[in-house]
Amino acid sequence: MRKKRLCAGLLALQLVCSAGAAYTDNGVTMTRLQYADAAYEMLLDAGAAEDAQTADRPFTDTDAASVSALYHWGILKGTSDKAFSPADSLTREEAAVILDRLRALLQVTPAKASGEPYRDDAAISDWASGSVYALRDLGLMLGTGEGKFSPADKLTDRQGKTLLTRLQRLARPAALTRLSYENTLDSVADESRWSGTPGEQAAAKEIAAAMRGWGYEVTEQPFDFTDAPQGKQISKQATNVIAVKKANRDPNGDILVISAHHDSMPSTVGADDNASGTAMLLELARALKDIETDTELRFISFSAEEQGLKGSTYYTALLSDAEKTHIVGDIQIDMIGHYMSDTTTVKTTDGAPSLLGNMLLAASKKVTGNTWPAGIEGASDHMAFQREGIPGVLVEQDRLGTENHKWSDRPAVIDPAKALPAGQAVAEVVREIASAETGPLAQQSHSMLKADSAVTITDRMPVFTGMQKNELEVRIGAAGAFEKTEYDDELGWQLDHYVMNAKWFGWSEALPTDFVYRRIDDSLWLEKLYIRTASLGLTDEQLAARLTAALGQPQTENSGSQYWGLNSMDQNPSMLRWQISAQDGAQVLTMVPVIHTLVGVDLKAFDFSRSPASYAAECDAEEKTLLETMHKIIPPEDKYVKRIISWTDGYSAILGMCQPQDASTLTAFDIRIDRFDCFNEDGALSNIDKTLATMVHEYGHALTLNASQIDPSKRDDSSGFNDPAAYRDGSYLKAFYDQFYAGGAASYIDRPENYVDEYASSSPFEDIAETFMVFVTGGKPTGSTMADQKVAFFYGYPELQSVRSYIRTNFAFPAD
Structure with a gap:
């Protein structure tokens, strides 16, 4: 995991791409080709160039369109007449020269030269010196500390992208762009921000610093949440950040709130939930900082949303009656841009139309050409406003993602191109409300709240x-x-x-x-x-x-x-x-x-050895979908899953289970899936991501608890599957237990980074099944936490990689 602080990275905009102690990243160097690709994308993103798929390739060692275009525009040169050396690392002085040429192309005026030379000025090449100092005077590329520039140091991937983002912002200061959003997202999703932990407290401080840097009046609002667990938390206090832009024209007029929540669950950096929304909140605040407005704008980053909307509830409870009357409403941005989402949605707590909702839907048509779907959802901070009689609306993607609240919710799951329209639509609405031509809207907005409540x-x-x-x-x-x-x-x-x-x-x-x-x-x-x-x-x-x-x-x-x-x-x-x-x-x-004596009831059982098509005459729509989905998860050669059962325990949090038909042999398993929790009335999956995660998890049990893994004769029924004495030599479960449990296991509260999510911490056999699910549906591990090591564990088994490939192909997951 990158150990980078927001202020030292992107958001404060004061120390961009310094390689000293104040700015560190994962240290991965950027190649010449990677820098060319990123620069080319930046120019396209900034609208400064058109896609140039030219056939004229100047170098023999790369046919990349980015290199060709930048060469012909005078931005890049080769390492010889015909060689570009695409895999070579880039030095800081080389990066400075390329960046300076990009600056000229984007017509960003250089600042007047000033200041003393770098202490290592003699080490800077003559061909790079002018660019190095021009970028320093612009505040675009700074030194590495102690008055040095370190021209021969290798440029890191993070530094290179940050430099390009900074230049893009100088060229288009009020624009929302993919590159700028991606960099902000990476900065927010740097570590877990579980409320009360150092990560959450640092995030609040750094968000506040960024907002102050853009000229907002900022309040850091601490609050207590008394039901907080202990462990990694150092405090039972979390912090909301409130950044206010006063109205230029009517200080006693309307108020508009734009919000997100910056806290995450303990075991994840929470890229989708909700660094994606927090990053867009910050990008909107940056892009709109100079807007003329007759409406007070409040950009608020809430905390402890994951613990029951505690931060937003605290904030709204302190609002005066006058404030409540003048607030047009709250636009909450929570979970946008998941790579498998199809669109953005606009939701209210009761599904009823609202003024802000209607404006967002109209803006979506303008931004994307299509009107987004509207819906109902109460599970985010807009709910706290609704409780106080203030209209609230939620902007979010159309599907949850299998990574939600898990280790695998990392920046790679966010597609900036899918997130950007959400921010652009919100920006359209903010500009419309801020315009003097629009007039007051609070009374109209409040009048649209359901008359009968x-x-x-x-x-x-x-x-x-x-x-x-x-x-x-x-x-x-x-x-x-x-x-x-x-x-x-x-x-x-x-x-x-x-x-x-x-x-x-x-x-x-x-x-x-x-x-x-x-x-x-x-x-x-x-x-x-x-x-x-x-x-x-x-x-x-x-x-x-x-x-x-x-x-x-x-x-x-x-x-x-x-x-x-x-x-x-x-x-x-x-x-x-x-x-x-x-x-x-x-x-x-x-x-x-209703009081039930049984844990659920079986509705209909299906022999897994039969194809879904063979059951066509015996199935309704839900059963047909259930069988087709399970056959996409379980390979046909599987030896242990014998039946798929349509089952229910009523509407609940339990979506499925895997059970041996005979605990004394462990040779045959039934997988039960809840008909009512997992399917809509029309037979479609009601939440494909949550249901898919459940199905893969339950199949993980069949793979790890069968007779080839566990010796039934040594199994103690009273211990479930938690007795390591029953784990067979060479089994997945024994290897997993020996590596991660033999020396004892820390609790989830104490060490959440040891588990892919909270449920995984309930027992070793649940841990291996839940981690298997994340292995299948998530990306490859890149960090060093125990959760990373647990996911990496499965890559040591070619047959499990084959199962992963089978499932990911059937559900159109992208290649790693």
């Missing part, structure tokens, strides 16, 4: 007793208003009542719904829920008839009470039932959780 709750938004308040509100995309606190004297519980208007069962009426939470320390957990139906004006008999029409015939308990909602997961995946009762003397519907 009701959220539609469906089976796809399952609600369970025991859920935390933040989790529940994010799931349904709405928040209730506090009404009262009562105390259960018998049990000593404090119960806090929150009420929101909600639409249930497909009914058109918005009904007040009471969410009653039990307070445990500083957290709220759902204890009970009831819907106030008295406003419908129905008798119990009439209400019963409406429930029957919506949910089917009621069931009758031994006591004679009736409830609606079947007690079977395959018919009632929401796992909720409803009873007509009374609360404070008024008619209500009370939620009754």
